[in-house]
Amino acid sequence: MNEPTEGELSVAGGTLRVLRFGGGPLTAIAAHGITASGMSFRAVARHLPAEWSMYALDLRGRGGSAAVPGPYGIDRHAADVCRAAEEFGHGRPVALTGQSLGAYVALRAAADRPGLFDRLLLVDGGLPLRVPEGADVDTLLDHTLGPAIARLGRTYSDDRAYVEFFRTHPALRADWNEDIEAYVRYDLTGAQGTRRSRAREDAVRQDGRDLLGSADTVSGDLGRLDVPTLLLHAPLGLLGQEPPMLPSELVDHWAGHVPCLETELIEGSNHYTILMGRYAKTVAERLVSPRQMQYENRPRKHPQGPGRGGASFAP
Numbered sequence: 001m002n003e004p005t006e007g008e009l010s011v012a013g014g015t016l017r018v019l020r021f022g023g024g025p026l027t028a029i030a031a032h033g034i035t036a037s038g039m040s041f042r043a044v045a046r047h048l049p050a051e052w053s054m055y056a057l058d059l060r061g062r063g064g065s066a067a068v069p070g071p072y073g074i075d076r077h078a079a080d081v082c083r084a085a086e087e088f089g090h091g092r093p094v095a096l097t098g099q100s101l102g103a104y105v106a107l108r109a110a111a112d113r114p115g116l117f118d119r120l121l122l123v124d125g126g127l128p129l130r131v132p133e134g135a136d137v138d139t140l141l142d143h144t145l146g147p148a149i150a151r152l153g154r155t156y157s158d159d160r161a162y163v164e165f166f167r168t169h170p171a172l173r174a175d176w177n178e179d180i181e182a183y184v185r186y187d188l189t190g191a192q193g194t195r196r197s198r199a200r201e202d203a204v205r206q207d208g209r210d211l212l213g214s215a216d217t218v219s220g221d222l223g224r225l226d227v228p229t230l231l232l233h234a235p236l237g238l239l240g241q242e243p244p245m246l247p248s249e250l251v252d253h254w255a256g257h258v259p260c261l262e263t264e265l266i267e268g269s270n271h272y273t274i275l276m277g278r279y280a281k282t283v284a285e286r287l288v289s290p291r292q293m294q295y296e297n298r299p300r301k302h303p304q305g306p307g308r309g310g311a312s313f314a315p
């Protein structure tokens with residue numbers, strides 16, 4: 001199930017590229033990270049049972065959807081995800097998953113249209129990120145996303161040079177595999193000598209600004225969430241080391257405040273390998289066989305995020 005069929009989805013303003021993995025009657029919709037593409041779910045899809053189909057979207061401004069115009073932002077991507085659920089669910093609720101930025105998109109979609117989804121799997125994202133008051137958002141994006149954003153403005157002599165750029169990434173080099181390489185090669189476009197990423201930097205920055213300024217909105221999404229939800233989170237971050245994307249105190253806080261949310265730490269993983277490395281099998285298993293979440297009897301607290309006085313959780 002790891003070689004996708006490329007399809008299309010009509011959305012407001014254009015047509016998205018959709019990668020379909022598998023051909024079974026059960027449907028999962030997947031939303032990727034901020035500079036990624038639907039191909040980032042290749043490893044997860046390979047571990048899905050035969051009765052499943054995964055529709056991994058290339059979000060606006062990325063992959064095969066690079067030409068689909070903005071405005072971008074979590075609301076627009078969430079509307080596209082809901083459109084995919086309507087199109088590919090054939091009138092039935094579907095499973096929904098998202099990683100990193102895609103987790104925030106999936107959360108917004110599930111909060112806005114809960115009837116479209118029967119479960120939600122968040123992968124290392126989906127909790128409010130607070131930044132210091134007055135911080136320059138673009139500088140913060142450059143600092144936190146590091147190599148991921150730096151590559152968007154560069155050209156490469158050939159495919160091999162681009163692959164080698166990723167091979168040396170500190171979060172990937174120890175776990176390099178064919179799924180990561182397929183993801184990297186799918187991202188390439190341009191003539192030989194000027195090969196580059198298909199991800200649009202303007203889309204990435206607009207989404208990044210939206211994400212960093214949306215802590216209160218994300219808190220509201222969690223407060224109205226009514227779909228059984230599991231958050232898988234990594235102990236290591238975007239550079240394969242501490243701090244993680246989601247600090248443990250942040251995860252614990254929201255696990256205690258959202259009745260339909262359960263959490264699981266995936267030991268040994270980082271922000272990327274949790275999805276594309278040796279832990280992809282766990283993600284697939286959690287997606288198709290969710291825990292029985294008896295959240296109706298869990299106490300509900302007011303959904304207010306911790307650290308409203310200025311604690312910083314970098315994306």
